[in-house]
Amino acid sequence: MPLKYHRLLLPLLLFAHQLLAEIPQCFHFTWLGAYSNHSNIHSENCESRVGDFNEIPCAEPLVVTTDDTVPDVKALWQNYTEDRENFLCQMSPGRSCVKYSYIFKGGIQNITYMCANVNSTNGCYRQTHPTGMVVEACVCTSRVGLIPCNGCSKSQSALMGWALCVLGLYQWLYKYRIV
Ligand SMILES: *[C@@H]1O[C@H](CO)[C@@H](O)[C@H](O)[C@H]1NC(C)=O
Ligand SMILES: *[C@@H]1O[C@H](CO)[C@@H](O)[C@H](O)[C@H]1NC(C)=O
Numbered sequence: 668m669p670l671k672y673h674r675l676l677l678p679l680l681l682f683a684h685q686l687l688a689e690i691p692q693c694f695h696f697t698w699l700g701a702y703s704n705h706s707n708i709h710s711e712n713c714e715s716r717v718g719d720f721n722e723i724p725c726a727e728p729l730v731v732t733t734d735d736t737v738p739d740v741k742a743l744w745q746n747y748t749e750d751r752e753n754f755l756c757q758m759s760p761g762r763s764c765v766k767y768s769y770i771f772k773g774g775i776q777n778i779t780y781m782c783a784n785v786n787s788t789n790g791c792y793r794q795t796h797p798t799g800m801v802v803e804a805c806v807c808t809s810r811v812g813l814i815p816c817n818g819c820s821k822s823q824s825a826l827m828g829w830a831l832c833v834l835g836l837y838q839w840l841y842k843y844r845i846v
């Protein structure tokens with residue numbers, strides 16, 4: 668084969684290889700919401716918070732944020748100095764990405780991001796308990812190399828979602844020095 672074909676083919680092959688080697692990811696952690704003593708977080712775990720065999724979702728690591736604001740998953744995904752693998756799980760076949768939010772009187776109490784086998788199509792489902800607590804479960808399917816889908820809120824417009832995808836793809840290409 669003439670050399671010029673090789674030059675064209677090699678990046679393509681590398682690209683295809685990276686694409687196949689990667690499995691889509693989901694975010695995987697619990698944000699505890701408003702938390703009184705941040706230095707206590709190290710003594711917390713899912714078992715102490717929700718117990719075993721409990722139907723309340725919980726995924727370690729447990730996370731608190733400065734000012735107790737909702738986690739900035741985009742910053743987490745983009746921060747390569749952070750060991751972000753700790754906050755991700757692999758969306759292996761048959762699984763979906765899920766985001767559970769506990770909402771009380773419009774305020775988000777806590778959020779659990781995880782991979783799970785769920786028997787429902789993509790979308791958000793809300794359940795209101797007699798106490799007024801709303802539990803929202805959003806199910807989605809991530810794409811290889813892009814920011815995990817369970818970080819995004821459903822209120823995002825289609826255009827915004829598309830823009831984020833392009834941005835994610837670009838960052839992924841950049842990470843592997845393809846562009
Ligand atoms: C916060 O937690 C740390 C570690 O458990 C403890 O030493 C400290 O006294 C606590 N501070 C307050 C204000 O409760
Ligand atoms: C999230 O908030 C709900 C309602 O306050 C609570 O029942 C649940 O235990 C919390 N989840 C975690 C993981 O702390």
Ligand SMILES: *[C@@H]1O[C@H](CO)[C@@H](O)[C@H](O)[C@H]1NC(C)=O
Nearest residue numbers: 742743745746747748749750
């Ligand atoms: C990235 O993560 C590291 C380690 O947690 C943190 O110190 C740093 O401030 C983060 N950078 C940004 C831009 O969020």
Ligand SMILES: *[C@@H]1O[C@H](CO)[C@@H](O)[C@H](O)[C@H]1NC(C)=O
Nearest residue numbers: 761783784785786787788789
């Ligand atoms: C899962 O989905 C299948 C097909 O839609 C349905 O037949 C089955 O009853 C569902 N199982 C549960 C546990 O919801």
